[in-house]
Amino acid sequence: MAQVATPSTIDAESANDPVLDRRPENRVWKKFRSHRSAMLGGILVTFFVGIAILAPVLPIPDPTATDWGAVRQAPSAAHLFGTDEIGRDVLSRMIWGAQASLLAGVVSVAIAVLVGVPLGIAAGYFGGWTDAVISRCTEALLAAPFLILAIALAAFLGPSLTNAMIAIGISATPLFVRLTRGQVLSVAAEDYVDSARAIGLPTRKILSRYILPNILPPILVQATLTIATAIIAEASLSFLGLGQQPPAPSWGSMLNTAKNFLNQAPWMALYPGIAIFLVVLGFNLLGDGLRDALDPREQ
Amino acid sequence: MLSFILRRILIAIPTVILISIFVFALQKLLPGDPVLAMAGEERDPATIEFLREKYRLNDPIPVQYFTWVGNALTGDLGISLRTNQPVTELMAEKLPVTLQLATMAMIFALVIGIPAGILSAVKKGTVTDYVANVVALSGLSIPNFWLGIMLILLVSVKWQLLPASGYVPFDEDPVRSIQVMIMPAFVLGTALAATLMRHTRSAMLTVLTSDYVRTARAKGLSERRVILKHAFRNALTPIVTLSALLFGELIAGAVLTEQIFTVPGFGKLVVDAVFNRDYAVVQGIVLVTAVGFIVMNLLADVAYVLLNPRLRS
Amino acid sequence: QDLRIALQSDADVLDPDQSRTFVGRIVYASLCDKLVDITPDLEIIPQLATEWEWSEDGTSVTFTLREDVTFHDGTPFNAEAVARNIERSQTLEESRRKSELSSVTGTEVLGEYEIRFDLASADATLLAQLADRSGMMMSPDAFDEAGADFGLDPVCSGPFEFDERIAQDRIVLTKFDDYWNAEEINFDSVTFLPIPDTTVRLANLQSGDIDILERLAATDLGQAESDGGINVESAVSLGYQGLTFNVDNGERGDNPWGNDARLRRALSLAVGRDIINQVVFEGAFAPGNQPFPPNSPWYDDDHPIPERDVEAARALLEEAGYADGITLEVQVPNTTVPLQLMQVVQSMASEAGINIEITSKEFATLLQDQSAGDFTASQIGWSGRVDPDGNIHQFMTTEGGINDSGYSNEEVDRLLDAARTTNDQAERQEFYNQARDILNEDAPIVYLYHQTWIWALDDDIQGFVPYPDGMIRLEGVTLEES
Amino acid sequence: MPNAILTAMNLTRHFKVGGSLFTRPKTLRAVEDVSLTVQKGETLAIVGESGCGKSTLARMLMRLIAPTSGQMTFEGRQIDQAEGRALTELRRDMQFIFQDPFSSLNPRMTVGRLVGEPLETHAPQLSGKDRRAKVGELLAQVGLRPEHGERYPHEFSGGQRQRIGIARALASGPKLIIGDEPVSALDVSVQAQVINLLADLRDRLGLTLVVIAHDLAVIRHMSDRVAVMYLGKVVEEGPTDEIFATPRHPYTMALLSAIPEAEYGRTRAQIPLTGEMPSPIDPPAGCRFHTRCPFAREACKQDVPALRDTGIAPGHRAACHFFEEIAAEGAMPLPTGGTGRSEAAKARFALYAEAIAGQKTRPRAQP
Amino acid sequence: MVATLVQNHISIEATPLLDVRALSLGFGASKTNLLEGVRYSVEAGETLCIVGESGCGKSVSSLAIMGLLRHDVAHIREADIRFRGEPYDLHDTAALRRHRGADIAMIFQEPMTSLNPAFRVGDQIAEAVRAHRNVTEAEANDRAVNMLRRVGIPAPEARVNEYPHQMSGGMRQRVMIAMALANDPALLIADEPTTALDVTIQSQILDLIRTLQAETGMGTIMITHDLGVVAEIADKVAVMYAGTIVEAGPAEAIFNDPQHPYTIGLMSSMPKLTGPRERLTTVPGTVPTIETMPDGCRFSTRCPFAQHVCKETPPERSFGAGHTALCHFAPLNERLERA
Numbered sequence A: 001m002a003q004v005a006t007p008s009t010i011d012a013e014s015a016n017d018p019v020l021d022r023r024p025e026n027r028v029w030k031k032f033r034s035h036r037s038a039m040l041g042g043i044l045v046t047f048f049v050g051i052a053i054l055a056p057v058l059p060i061p062d063p064t065a066t067d068w069g070a071v072r073q074a075p076s077a078a079h080l081f082g083t084d085e086i087g088r089d090v091l092s093r094m095i096w097g098a099q100a101s102l103l104a105g106v107v108s109v110a111i112a113v114l115v116g117v118p119l120g121i122a123a124g125y126f127g128g129w130t131d132a133v134i135s136r137c138t139e140a141l142l143a144a145p146f147l148i149l150a151i152a153l154a155a156f157l158g159p160s161l162t163n164a165m166i167a168i169g170i171s172a173t174p175l176f177v178r179l180t181r182g183q184v185l186s187v188a189a190e191d192y193v194d195s196a197r198a199i200g201l202p203t204r205k206i207l208s209r210y211i212l213p214n215i216l217p218p219i220l221v222q223a224t225l226t227i228a229t230a231i232i233a234e235a236s237l238s239f240l241g242l243g244q245q246p247p248a249p250s251w252g253s254m255l256n257t258a259k260n261f262l263n264q265a266p267w268m269a270l271y272p273g274i275a276i277f278l279v280v281l282g283f284n285l286l287g288d289g290l291r292d293a294l295d296p297r298e299q
Numbered sequence B: 001m002l003s004f005i006l007r008r009i010l011i012a013i014p015t016v017i018l019i020s021i022f023v024f025a026l027q028k029l030l031p032g033d034p035v036l037a038m039a040g041e042e043r044d045p046a047t048i049e050f051l052r053e054k055y056r057l058n059d060p061i062p063v064q065y066f067t068w069v070g071n072a073l074t075g076d077l078g079i080s081l082r083t084n085q086p087v088t089e090l091m092a093e094k095l096p097v098t099l100q101l102a103t104m105a106m107i108f109a110l111v112i113g114i115p116a117g118i119l120s121a122v123k124k125g126t127v128t129d130y131v132a133n134v135v136a137l138s139g140l141s142i143p144n145f146w147l148g149i150m151l152i153l154l155v156s157v158k159w160q161l162l163p164a165s166g167y168v169p170f171d172e173d174p175v176r177s178i179q180v181m182i183m184p185a186f187v188l189g190t191a192l193a194a195t196l197m198r199h200t201r202s203a204m205l206t207v208l209t210s211d212y213v214r215t216a217r218a219k220g221l222s223e224r225r226v227i228l229k230h231a232f233r234n235a236l237t238p239i240v241t242l243s244a245l246l247f248g249e250l251i252a253g254a255v256l257t258e259q260i261f262t263v264p265g266f267g268k269l270v271v272d273a274v275f276n277r278d279y280a281v282v283q284g285i286v287l288v289t290a291v292g293f294i295v296m297n298l299l300a301d302v303a304y305v306l307l308n309p310r311l312r313s
Numbered sequence C: 001q002d003l004r005i006a007l008q009s010d011a012d013v014l015d016p017d018q019s020r021t022f023v024g025r026i027v028y029a030s031l032c033d034k035l036v037d038i039t040p041d042l043e044i045i046p047q048l049a050t051e052w053e054w055s056e057d058g059t060s061v062t063f064t065l066r067e068d069v070t071f072h073d074g075t076p077f078n079a080e081a082v083a084r085n086i087e088r089s090q091t092l093e094e095s096r097r098k099s100e101l102s103s104v105t106g107t108e109v110l111g112e113y114e115i116r117f118d119l120a121s122a123d124a125t126l127l128a129q130l131a132d133r134s135g136m137m138m139s140p141d142a143f144d145e146a147g148a149d150f151g152l153d154p155v156c157s158g159p160f161e162f163d164e165r166i167a168q169d170r171i172v173l174t175k176f177d178d179y180w181n182a183e184e185i186n187f188d189s190v191t192f193l194p195i196p197d198t199t200v201r202l203a204n205l206q207s208g209d210i211d212i213l214e215r216l217a218a219t220d221l222g223q224a225e226s227d228g229g230i231n232v233e234s235a236v237s238l239g240y241q242g243l244t245f246n247v248d249n250g251e252r253g254d255n256p257w258g259n260d261a262r263l264r265r266a267l268s269l270a271v272g273r274d275i276i277n278q279v280v281f282e283g284a285f286a287p288g289n290q291p292f293p294p295n296s297p298w299y300d301d302d303h304p305i306p307e308r309d310v311e312a313a314r315a316l317l318e319e320a321g322y323a324d325g326i327t328l329e330v331q332v333p334n335t336t337v338p339l340q341l342m343q344v345v346q347s348m349a350s351e352a353g354i355n356i357e358i359t360s361k362e363f364a365t366l367l368q369d370q371s372a373g374d375f376t377a378s379q380i381g382w383s384g385r386v387d388p389d390g391n392i393h394q395f396m397t398t399e400g401g402i403n404d405s406g407y408s409n410e411e412v413d414r415l416l417d418a419a420r421t422t423n424d425q426a427e428r429q430e431f432y433n434q435a436r437d438i439l440n441e442d443a444p445i446v447y448l449y450h451q452t453w454i455w456a457l458d459d460d461i462q463g464f465v466p467y468p469d470g471m472i473r474l475e476g477v478t479l480e481e482s
Numbered sequence D: 001m002p003n004a005i006l007t008a009m010n011l012t013r014h015f016k017v018g019g020s021l022f023t024r025p026k027t028l029r030a031v032e033d034v035s036l037t038v039q040k041g042e043t044l045a046i047v048g049e050s051g052c053g054k055s056t057l058a059r060m061l062m063r064l065i066a067p068t069s070g071q072m073t074f075e076g077r078q079i080d081q082a083e084g085r086a087l088t089e090l091r092r093d094m095q096f097i098f099q100d101p102f103s104s105l106n107p108r109m110t111v112g113r114l115v116g117e118p119l120e121t122h123a124p125q126l127s128g129k130d131r132r133a134k135v136g137e138l139l140a141q142v143g144l145r146p147e148h149g150e151r152y153p154h155e156f157s158g159g160q161r162q163r164i165g166i167a168r169a170l171a172s173g174p175k176l177i178i179g180d181e182p183v184s185a186l187d188v189s190v191q192a193q194v195i196n197l198l199a200d201l202r203d204r205l206g207l208t209l210v211v212i213a214h215d216l217a218v219i220r221h222m223s224d225r226v227a228v229m230y231l232g233k234v235v236e237e238g239p240t241d242e243i244f245a246t247p248r249h250p251y252t253m254a255l256l257s258a259i260p261e262a263e264y265g266r267t268r269a270q271i272p273l274t275g276e277m278p279s280p281i282d283p284p285a286g287c288r289f290h291t292r293c294p295f296a297r298e299a300c301k302q303d304v305p306a307l308r309d310t311g312i313a314p315g316h317r318a319a320c321h322f323f324e325e326i327a328a329e330g331a332m333p334l335p336t337g338g339t340g341r342s343e344a345a346k347a348r349f350a351l352y353a354e355a356i357a358g359q360k361t362r363p364r365a366q367p
Numbered sequence E: 001m002v003a004t005l006v007q008n009h010i011s012i013e014a015t016p017l018l019d020v021r022a023l024s025l026g027f028g029a030s031k032t033n034l035l036e037g038v039r040y041s042v043e044a045g046e047t048l049c050i051v052g053e054s055g056c057g058k059s060v061s062s063l064a065i066m067g068l069l070r071h072d073v074a075h076i077r078e079a080d081i082r083f084r085g086e087p088y089d090l091h092d093t094a095a096l097r098r099h100r101g102a103d104i105a106m107i108f109q110e111p112m113t114s115l116n117p118a119f120r121v122g123d124q125i126a127e128a129v130r131a132h133r134n135v136t137e138a139e140a141n142d143r144a145v146n147m148l149r150r151v152g153i154p155a156p157e158a159r160v161n162e163y164p165h166q167m168s169g170g171m172r173q174r175v176m177i178a179m180a181l182a183n184d185p186a187l188l189i190a191d192e193p194t195t196a197l198d199v200t201i202q203s204q205i206l207d208l209i210r211t212l213q214a215e216t217g218m219g220t221i222m223i224t225h226d227l228g229v230v231a232e233i234a235d236k237v238a239v240m241y242a243g244t245i246v247e248a249g250p251a252e253a254i255f256n257d258p259q260h261p262y263t264i265g266l267m268s269s270m271p272k273l274t275g276p277r278e279r280l281t282t283v284p285g286t287v288p289t290i291e292t293m294p295d296g297c298r299f300s301t302r303c304p305f306a307q308h309v310c311k312e313t314p315p316e317r318s319f320g321a322g323h324t325a326l327c328h329f330a331p332l333n334e335r336l337e338r339a
């Protein structure tokens, strides 16, 4: 290919081009920071992640230490959030429970995303038989009641928090398959995907560089919504004996126990309830903000 | 139209087969011997052996499967191991209950979720929008069992406004039937309302920036008419599809809600059946809900087409 | 007047021969009369049989029957009917009463209202069985016609007759006008409503939607008592709750906890039964260390409830070679009360160096694992029987039907078999006490507490008598709208 | 034809469409029996109303979609069935510029990566450093600065983006570039920049161009030869000047007469076309243009006209049964003269052109 | 009705129909105005074309006049507008809505998306009628049929019942025009009405607008960047660059005697259909963004003649017969010489 120096006839771009910050990461971060609700979401999530990690070093009582003399005591100076049905400190259990609940939320969504998105991409991009098989299985899974699915998986895998996360993850997977497939169908019709084919890019790279990054935003949003569902599902599963094993706390199991004492000890339900709400709110605000920040077209 | 529906039904067949196989696989996977669960506290070995024979539980799973499919095709779904009632009869008894609950919940969800979604889209970025979003998210993050019991304690015990739980058939006493169902429907509807609200909001946001809404404004129509007629009519399409998908969630949610409010519907039936390993009932219910799910999706597709003049021709 | 009773769960099939649930029995209390009944003090008293007489050797018993009884379908009740009932219980393929009546070899109708039961050997438990489902009399014409489907439309001779049932919603019975004891019955109908959630059950009573509920949660006692419109009645149950150890049931029986009784005794010492009762049950239940509650005539006073003694527990552990502590995996049904109970036990045991790992399981799974021997220890209980034999024989004898721990001791087998075959109360007591001496040492089951049946009633309800068997008997109960 | 670089014989492409939920799919005949030859070094333009199948043809030539039937050769190699390696190689030699500069660049990749990507595929031996250097060179070639490589497409204007697209197409060192309406989405001033750029590149690199457009002024400016399409078929083809001076197919005439000219007072009598373009799902029998042709006769409804030499210039062919007679009637109206610019205005235009070319000016001392 | 309108228009001929004397507005937090002192006027029966490159603010200015900009993002900083000689307040939403579709109607560039896909076209037209007139549904429907007939849609009685997707782009644009004209507006704003259409259809639409305008005497503002269309249809032309009107005047003057360097550049960029094929002269560079907008003359960053003085706001120079240009050096040939 013949190379000639830039001819003067071609309009060169004027030299003083003003783009404030070249590095994309910086820009994402800047946009994110100026997104007020996203920051609030970030702070909420960071706070709960923080207490989950710091639980062992915080000056709080042992979350499993029982006190027979202080069963179901209302909040007081000694127990800021009160005590539970066997005299454990609710505040401490809430802080320790953050670990299990956040894990349940995040890990199960991660499973759903990691399994669902590739399947969805395969179904959407390759179509035909691949699509038919994946779609039918997805529908079957969607139509089967969650409870039955969960019990079966629980029974199959044995009861533990990890397996609860797997069970929740698997049952949230079909949703992501569907969502991804739909997104891929619309993204694959974009010109830029054709442009990738036109330069002879192998399918593998088309999928990873062109399809994946462009279908991500709605998936991100759905993922943050699903985190909420997953945290609550952990509660339902611990109701089936699948989740966090006692006496280790999780917000879900705390709520579950608390429901029997709503009359006598409302604080037992109040605080984990508020924690779940704040985390869900945090993740959703964060998701909204991330979507806006990651989209180069969004101001 | 007919051929479309037929085609959709054909596509659904493999799904149903998959589900039925799945349900049978469950039987193998699930620990907890159904016979043991049925034999009573004493667990008399002779009884156990007899029950196994009677319900053909000693046959290999594939044989059981094909027997079941054969019977199912003739409309016989077996009898409940627990109450000896035919499964079809049990389900015929429970179906109206759950349908009523689901319908009322859906109405709640629609009545709350859609206006809230429209409002927050129209007022994007304002306090109204934030409040609507926070309320929706709390609807999503408050567990049903918690909300349910709180409502019972407040509404029924404290204020004595509504019956705490139970069920009255609609044809027996419509007013009371609705009264009894208000709380469970509300509880079941909240999470749905939240989802609907979020989706309505985003659909409306897309539609509100569209050219035809601008056209409608350019005609000098009132804002109300622009939003409710021109924008909403088009935002409706994704919402309808979504509502059908939410049917699955509705049934899943009904499980817990029916439990709390002792509504004798599908959800309660399936929980009891699962816990008692009443397989005939579990299989029947899963099959029927799956078919219901498929029918809902089919209806949604039809509605989608009807709402879309483009696809109607 | 309609009486509405909330039950904790839905009854199973309404055929006394096939039925197996506790709530089912509550329904039968209004639906089906038995040959004999019990008093709150567990004495056997006449119901359909007015009197009975044992033969010398105890191998036969002759009943004289009430003469003014008809079944709900009009079929007269007589000796013939009793014979056919017993025959059905013993021969119907689906019958779950076979083992309860296994001692009966045959019946002989001696007259219109007189019948003799012939037994293979003396059976001290028989009358108690006849005070329950085995003694419930169904209309022979009805069950001949319906066969195994009798439960869909049961016909007995109790104070109420079957009207309708909607699974999981309600069972409605209406007053049977020709009931022999009709003047004691004050309701036109009775409706049973299954409401599983205890909070919701109580809420229903408070809002006036029901009149009586059974099994109020102990933690709700305070609230119910403080409510002016509610009365609470209670009776310590016949059953028990405890930890069943896998002593020799399959491979998993071969573990330190199964092999060394000292460990099990150490655990028993480490838990404070009073604390459990206070923390979990608001002090409303009865602490226990035997298959019978302390207030039972069969309770062995030589082995009183041990005081919590962490030091002694540690000493035993050390003696067994686990001075540094030991771990115990316990499977627990995944419902609130057992979990709460086990967490309390766990907390107390840890002070003695026993590290309990709780595995919560859904009940059907737990049951299967337990009967298959796939467990180390299991938190489970027994609803209790009128006759002491029902609480101990099948659990502790080598061939016992529900001997999930796989416990086997010849001496215990002998003592418990002997206790079965004598009608002499004192003699039986002695057998049980001797067995207790051994069992207390071996401790295949560590008993923890006895549940108390708690009923909450609208204060308009009068005349309700609590029975230790947990049944609701409506004779003499009235409801006066205030 | 020794000098042909790309030939297409009887290319046809059908789509299954509709198949909506109610009806069975119908066949849409987007391109029907099109034969073309592209000579090395020339610029061939394809024009036609929107929806007449230009893009479909271009995508077929590029092998982005497979033809339903027909053959194609590239430098003598059969390519209509090429797969795998052969296709990858073909894509080194043949590149594509997309119509819409806004949608054809992946919004989530930097310009540097976008332009470097073809190199990655077609010159994997290049080190990362060399590749970056090469990307800088390519960007310079299209009038962008190497630093622009760090930015994202959305930070560029439409014209700049189209340049990025062109740089990307040039990266693999292609011999032939197919542009699917490369300037239609741009407004005039930007369009002019891109047209000039393409012309320079063609001259400098000796590229062969196939350009699709529906703006005839652009076509006239850029191309050596023109093919006019109507409803999936080529109705006229020939050297650019001949097509503009002596169009033979009535459709070409109508098209030419409908273009508004950007000169005050300059008008042209229009050849009125009645009705709408028929649907390619159900194209008219016979001559596909007969439903709208002001000269249509009975024969046009039955017989499909073939492309025939007009005899005006070599390679000028038209598919019309009656073009001789229509031409004889003198049907192609000529434009009127227009009012023309004042001398002062002409001076200003000259001044402007000189200033753009680098000539400096200074303010005159004011009287 | 047509007659009265024409009469009206004669009686108020003295004052322009729409007189935008100054319009400045900005978006969001940005301090720089996107539109800066935009001014133009249109008289009844006259066609004003606004030209300029994409993004220069053509649509925004007309949307502002229609009151269709969102108040939370667009900040109107200066607005001195008369309609039929009366003040026209861009903040009075209610009044704007009364004007919209009644006296001032607008058609948009995208015929494919500007009609609501969910409703029949007839209903959409009838709705516009009923929004401003107290008529029955039947009357409104009759009007819809009439309007479709007037814009040249064959068999309008049947077509009113069709949905937009059943029509081709050209037909849809005609429906849009029918809808806009349904209330006989005094002023029609057409925002690139033909950009999305073929040349053959384009000429049909332009003809139609011209004919209707002659019939009703309405004033028209036509936004486009196609100089060919301008040459064909305009009475007056306003050339817009980066939010300001840099040159305005009678069409002939703009084409034959352009003064502003941008106008000259624009004209030079057009490939010609006749004459020799020369390399195109272009306008180098790109339009400044709102953040990089220069002081003074907004064209100065790209103007080959730019001097220091261009940092100051250029004077408006007049070249007779309403022909004005904002440039320090216009006329170029008189004020500049080769260095």
Ligand SMILES: Nc1ncnc2c1ncn2[C@@H]1O[C@H](COP(=O)(O)OP(=O)(O)OP(=O)(O)O)[C@@H](O)[C@H]1O
Residues within 6 Å of the ligand: D015, D016, D017, D028, D029, D030, D048, D049, D050, D051, D052, D053, D054, D055, D056, D057, D214, D280
């Ligand atoms: N993938 C496809 N599926 C179905 N129909 C298609 C497809 N691609 C193109 N068509 C149809 O084929 C015909 C020709 O389309 P094509 O895009 O080639 O036209 P075009 O001449 O490029 O038009 P434009 O000037 O609008 O780009 C049109 O009717 C179009 O609707």
Ligand SMILES: Nc1ncnc2c1ncn2[C@@H]1O[C@H](COP(=O)(O)OP(=O)(O)OP(=O)(O)O)[C@@H](O)[C@H]1O
Residues within 6 Å of the ligand: E027, E028, E034, E052, E053, E054, E055, E056, E057, E058, E059, E060, E061, E073, E225
């Ligand atoms: N809501 C908005 N917020 C911020 N900037 C906006 C908004 N709407 C338009 N703009 C900006 O205003 C400028 C002018 O847009 P406008 O649509 O008026 O251009 P135009 O001249 O009509 O261009 P075209 O020929 O492409 O239609 C553009 O740069 C655009 O980015």
Ligand SMILES: [Mg+2]
Residues within 6 Å of the ligand: D054, D055, D056, D180, D181
């Ligand atoms: Mg195209």
Ligand SMILES: [Mg+2]
Residues within 6 Å of the ligand: E058, E059, E060, E191, E192
């Ligand atoms: Mg515009």
